[in-house]
Structure formats: structure tokens, C-alpha cells
Amino acid sequence: MSSDKDRDSASSSGPEIATPTTSGPPSPQLTASQQYPAAPPSGENHHHILILLSLIYPATIVLGSLFSIISPIGQSASYFSRKNNIFNVLFVKIGWFWTTAAFLVHIANLRHPNATHARSKALIRWGLATLAWILVTQWFFGPPLMDRTFTGTGGACRPNYAVQPSSLAIKAERASTSAACKGAGGKWDGGHDLSGHAFMLTHASLFLWAETLPRLVDSMWRGTIGPRNISPLMAEWFGVHWFVWGILGLWWWMLLMTSVYFHTWPEKVSGWLVALFEWGILYAYMIPLNPQARQWFGTPTV
């Protein structure tokens, strides 16, 4: 947790680390009489809330996996147990695109006094999250980390000689990524197959929570504890936050479906654990505790 010293230095080191406590000018949607009289929750409170929110994801994996063992519903096929369900194909399969789009809508609407600076720091944090996603799922100096984990634990692409033409079977035999294996009609078989869905959905959700929480909390505060007028809150939610809430809700549901219908326990848990890595270093450790890191990467803000 931040010490007082850290907080002091945080509040004196430039606009990028400004918290909603003192920084934001009044929202254009709010009249003077609707302005809040005291401070909304501080950066330290955001940090506590963020850590609590991060527990949603292991809880979802545990609950979904238990449900798949205990309930007959979890053991039978459903729309969501189909890989080609529309939410999987149109959203999760290009999930980083949707996460990026929601993030861009969020930063386009920042009301920080130095919004340009706050946006450029936010884009650097997005770059780091994107880099983590690329290394785990797309490319790591060749096959991505999740495919290297698979082959490193004894997995391989097994061709189906009985039904495949020999040229494709040879291609499958040589495939070192799950995408190449699938493309050649082989079976990605035998190793630890870290769940790309558990990774991506958790990683993307934690990124979005960390980036948007100060603004979400500030909007709620304005609409409830602050001025007792629901319309600014509604305007904020429907004007700015609906996309973020929609993506967070869909990612949570799809993680639950992955937990109920796909993969083994260790594969889902490893996907979740790897998703904590970049988020944990940047948002749970460096930004709250290290003033130098706040200079480099800024702090999510309103």
C-alpha cells in the first residue's frame, strides 16, 4: 500500500498522476449547484477497490469449474458450449480489438485538466498491456508463450494420417503453433494447453478496470453521495461508460462459460495466473508504490 511519503510525492509530481480528489474541473454536464462539496474517493481507495475487483476472476473460474462438475446443466451441451457461438466468434476471438476500442472511448472522454498528457501516458500503459497480450498469445520470438508452454510440456501437433492428405499431414507434424496445427488439420495434443481465453479475458478485464476505475467511481460518487441528481450520472454512464461496462460484462460471462465448458482446472488457473503478471507489476505494485514509475507511466485518472 502507498505510504504517506509516496502519496505526497505523487501529488507533487505532475498532472499525469493527479487523482480525482483535486484535479478535474467541473464536468460540463454539471451545474455549479451540482458540484460535490468534498473529495470523492482517493487514489489509495481506488487501489483497494481494484485489488478486490481482481478477485472476481479467480472466483469465477472456481465457481464455473465447480458448476461443470456438480450440475447436470454444466455437463450438457448448450449454446455457449459451442465454439462458434456468436459471442465467441465476433467478440472474444478479436477480444483485444474490443478491449482497445472501449479503452479508446474512455480516454477520449477524460476530463483531466491536462487530458492530452493523461492520454499519452494511458496509451503507454495500453502499449504495455498489448505487448503482454502479444507475447503470450501471438508471438514470442517465434511461437507465442502459450504455444511454447504446450510444446515444452510434451505437447505436439498430431496429424491424422488416416484422413489427411500426406502433404497436410507433414505440415501438421512440423507445426509449432496451435494456429498452424489447426490450419493443417492436426490435433494439438499432449501438453499443458494454457487457456488463451482465461488469459485474454482476465488480462483485458483487469486492464479495463485499472484504467477506468477512477472515472467510474467518480461518476458514481457524483450521482449518489455527491449531488443527489441522477441525470449527470445517467449522462455519464450512457454517454461514456456503457461500452466499458458492456465489454467488462461480456468478458466476465465468457470467462464463466470457458470455466464451465472448456479446459482442465490447471489450464484455466495457469491462464488466469499469467494474466495477473503485467497487471500486477504495473497497477498493483509499481504505480501505487513507486513515484518514479508514476512519472514514467502516469496514473489512471478521471
Ligand SMILES: CCCCC/C=C\C/C=C\C/C=C\C/C=C\CCCC(=O)SCCNC(=O)CCNC(=O)[C@H](O)C(C)(C)COP(=O)(O)O
Ligand atoms: C511498449 C510501449 C508501446 C507504446 C505504444 C503507445 C501508443 C500506441 C498508440 C496508438 C494506438 C492507437 C490505436 C490503436 C487502434 C487499434 C488497435 C487494435 C489493436 C488490436 O488489438 S487488433 C487485433 C485484434 N485481434 C485480437 O483481438 C485477437 C484476440 N484473440 C486472441 O488473442 C486469441 O484468439 C485467444 C487468446 C483469445 C484465444 O486463442 P485460441 O484458443 O483461439 O488459439
Ligand SMILES: Nc1ncnc2c1ncn2[C@@H]1O[C@H](COP(=O)(O)O)[C@@H](OP(=O)(O)O)[C@H]1O
Ligand atoms: N467461452 C467460450 N466460448 C466458446 N468457445 C470457447 C470458450 N472458451 C474457450 N473456447 C474454445 O475452446 C478452445 C480452447 O480455448 P482457449 O485455449 O483459448 O481457452 C478454442 O477453440 P478453437 O481454438 O477451436 O476456436 C476456443 O474457441
